[in-house]
Amino acid sequence: MAALARWCLRRRLVVVALWLVALLGTGAAAAVAGTSYTGDYGISGTESAHAQELMRQGFPGSDRDDTTVVWKRGHGPEGVRDRTVEQRMGEALDDIAAQPAVDEVTGPYDSRGPARISPDGHTAYATVHFTRPAGDVAEDDLRRVADTAQAAADAVPGLRVAVDGADVPEAESSSSRLSEAVGVAAAAVVLFLVFGSLAATLLPLVTAVVAVGTACLATGLLGHVMTLADFAPMLGTLIGLGVGIDYALFIVTRHRRGLRRGLGVEEAAREAVSSAGRAVVFAGATVCIALLGMLVLRLDFLVGVAVSASLTVILAVLASVTLLPALLGAIGLRVLGRRERKRFARTGPAAEEGTAGPTARWSRFVERRPRVLGALAAVVMVVLALPVLGLRLGTSDDGTAPAGSQSRQVYDLMADGFGPGVNGPLTLVAETDDPRSRAALHDLPAELRGTEGVAEVSGPVMSRDGSVGAVTVRPDSAPQDAATSRLVERLRADVLPEAVGDAPLTVHVGGTTAAYDDFADTILGKLPLFLGTVVALGSALLLLAFRSIGIPAKAALMNVLAVSASFGVVVAVFQWGWGSEPLGLGGAGPIEPFLPVIMIAVLFGLSMDYQVFLVSRMFEEWRSTGDNQRAVRVGLAETGRVINSAAAIMIAVFGAFVLSGDRIIAMFGIGLATAVALDAYVLRTLLVPALMHLLGGANWWLPGWxxxxxxxxxxxxxxxxxxxxxxxxxxxxxxxxxxxxxxx
Structure with a gap:
């Protein structure tokens, strides 16, 4: 590390130029190649996936993207059947059908459309089928559809219209930029309060932005060679900004300490990279190991998320140990504040930090009352984790979108007019290769009517060659309701086998709720393996670094507590709806099935960061003195301030992503910000040192063999x-x- 720092210091212009070439080069490549993301988080091999594949084979074009145009006229006896309404909306649908990106429009005013008018006659809807596959509709195409429909509604008094998804692309883009800007600005404020120097404040920001920018552009290129979820770039930005700024903070803090001791600029930077830089590399490795632990799940889109997020962390580490020392050499003593430079010129080198101040006093306070403070910290973590017992994984649909958004308006209008199940019908698909199976499928709707939880059954619809048939079941509950999940289970386990009887017919239940339930079941089934892999790999690294059984065991326990408590907060905010609407995150709903996996990976990695920075200083003091009490006291006193500052930066960055407007990213933001706050201010500065005081020398025990x-x-x-x-x-x-x- 010292040799690398020396090279970067002596060739700082070359280092800066190489990073600029990397940033601009990936940017140019991304501009030429474009991006390729997917919003399909399905899992192959499940029953719902088999149903979807049969639909694709039997009904070509069923996987095309589409959107819903819904309108309502609440007054007048004729409602949406009013001649003026029918004329205006009919003309609008014809204009929409003529747009180049639109393949077909199915409306309520033709022979196929009576079912698209609500029983009370006040609500109607049309389905716009685009020519492109799902997820590939351009923002401009969606906006033209919305503008055409809204123009017709404006011409009819009392007519209300909404278009599904019409406000999402632009809103998400602007909100994403806002969240990133707020996160960086908040981090800058914290850095300036810590350093008191504008130059020192800019260094972590510059290195993090360059690294994250390069990684984000490279992530767009990764989408062409592997399946990459559409939230991967924003998730990578969220993680990269947090760890990138923190890693640079640790190195700059050590560099400033060396300058205060009287070291030259290059010598202080070299020592900072050789010491704190090692901890940064180790911490980055633990984050990558935790993220790459998702590979054991063998889920395509999670592989892409793991690789892209790991790439971001790797680039953040590289920037911290190469670009940062080059910049430190360039700005010289300006990394210290103006007053500090004047005081340094008058009085010379200062004494080592950490022997006095708030963190030192707190360290002595914990040493005097480890039992009481440790018990208090444990109670806080357990109480916050209690909501996890009610965790429910499932689909988070447009019913949880922010109130006032176009998608939420469509969802509410459809539910009010046609019942909640219209927003997530179940599709029952079967292969019908012989007359007996086709006859059994035709009899199936009659068998299903009257089933508990079923509001309406339509079909069957047969493919052109008669080899595939489909029946649509509309539940009497919303897609995200637990009652709909119970209906899926009941259909699969009891109703369909009994209804089919001895007929050679295998019916597969598909649809939104069925797909998310299958996804959740698959994730939960593999979660123990994933959790065990991440814990084992992280513990092995700590065992090698600290040569102790107790340190990895405590780290694993602390990580589980941090993850559980942060999930408890996520459940309370998003599943129970405690404050989600005021925050602009929509209503209450289940937690996305893939969220636990990704959050566990990220949180385990970040928790290891603080464990490494705290315990490495304790271990150093233990090796020097053999006094556990002193090692814990000095380690906490000397690292507490920088850990608290680093945590404040991460909390600011992660918390700012609540403004992204994306419910999934907001879940990550709140979960990660909560976990970091609890990890830094409850676990690492309270529970961990309290336990280490109580265990004494046993903290460092390792069997001789x-x-x-x-x-x-x-x-x-x-x-x-x-x-x-x-x-x-x-x-x-x-x-x-x-x-x-x-x-x-």
């Missing part, structure tokens, strides 16, 4: 002039010898 087989790994560089103590009775024999230590 295991120590002989473990390779040596260190985060902080060895200091040849410091001889490690030989504490008793928990001394580790192999640590008494000064042997070469492999750097991270």
């Amino acid at each position: 295991l120590g002989r087989f473990l390779p040596r790994l260190t985060i902080e560089p060895p200091e040849p002039d410091r001889l490690p103590a030989q504490p008793e009775p928990l001394a580790i024999p192999h640590q008494r010898e000064r042997e070469p230590v492999a750097p991270v």
Whole structure:
């Protein structure tokens, strides 16, 4: 690391130029190649996926993208059948059908349309089928449809119209830019309060923005070679800004400490990269390992998310250990504040930090009352985690969109006019290769009518060659309601087998709710394997770094507590709806099935960061003195301020993404911000040191037989002039010898 820092300092113009080439080069490539993301989070091999595949085979074009135009006229006996309404909306639908991106429009005013008018006659809807596959409709095409429909509504008094998804693309784009700007601005305020220097404030921001910008553009290119979820770029930006600014903060803080001790600019930067830079590399590795743990799930779109997020973290680490030292060498002593430079010129080098101040006083306070404070911290974490017991995974549809959005208006108008199940019908699909199976499918609707939870049954509809048939079931509950999930289970387990009887017919239940339920079941089934993999890999790294059984065990426990408590807050806000509407995040609804996996990966990685920065200083002091009480006290006192500052930056960045307007990203933002706050201010500065005080020297115990087989790994560089103590009775024999230590 020292050699890398020396090279970057001596060739800083080359380093800056290389990063600019990387940023501009990926930008040019992304502009030429474009992006390729998917909003399809389905899983192959499930019953709903089989139903979707049969629909695609039997009814070509059924996977085309479409949107819904709904209108309502609440007064007048004729409602939407009024001659003026019918004329204006009929002309509008004809104009929409003539647009180049539109393949077909199915409306309520032709022979196929009576079912598209509500029983009370006040609501009607039309389906606009686009020529492009699902998810590929351009923003301009959607806007033209919305403008045409709205122009017709404006010409008829009392007519209200809404178009599904018409306000999403532009709103999401502007909100995303706003959230990123707010996050960076909030981080800048925290950095300026910490450093008191504008130059020092800009350094972490510049390195993080360059790294994240390069990663975001590269993520767009990744979409051409692997399946990449449409939220991957924003998720990568969220993670990259947080860790990138934090990693640079740790190195700049160590560099400033070296300058205060009287080191030259280049020597201080080299020492900062050699010490804090190692911890940054180690922390980045733990985040990547946690993210890549998602590969064990073997879900295509999660593989893309894991790779893109890991790429962002890798680039953030690289920028911190290459671009940052080059910039440190360029700005010289201006990394210190003006007053600090004047004081330094008058009084010379300052004493080491960490022996006084609020964090030192807090450290002594925890040392005096470890039992009481530890118990209090544990109670807080357990209480916040209680809502997890009610966690329900499922579809989060337009019913949870912000009130006033076009999608939410369409959802509410359709539900009011046709019942809540109209927004998420179930599709029952079967192969009908012989007369007996076709006859059984034709009898199926009669068998299903009257089933508990079923509001309406229509069909069957047969493919042109008669090989595939489909029956549509409209539930009497909304797609995201638990009652709809119970109906899916009841149809599959009891109703359909009994209705089919001995006929050679296998009916597959598909539709939005069925797909999300299958997704959730698959995720939950693989979650223990994923969780075990992430915990095992993270614990193995800590075992190598700190050569202790207790440190990895406590880290695993703390990570589980942080994840559980943050999920408790997510459940309360999004599933129970505590404050979601005031925050502009829509109404209450279930949690997305893939959210636990991604959040566990990210949170485990971030939690390891603070564990590494806190315990590495404690471990250094333990090796030097053999005094556990002193090691915990000094470690907390000297790292508490920088950990608190880093946490404040992450909370600001993650919290700002609540403004993105995207419910999924807002879930990530609130969950990650909560986890970081609890991890830094409750676990690492309270519960962890309290437990370490109570356990004493047992914190550092390692069986001798295991120590002989473990390779040596260190985060902080060895200091040849410091001889490690030989504490008793928990001394580790192999640590008494000064042997070469492999750097991270």
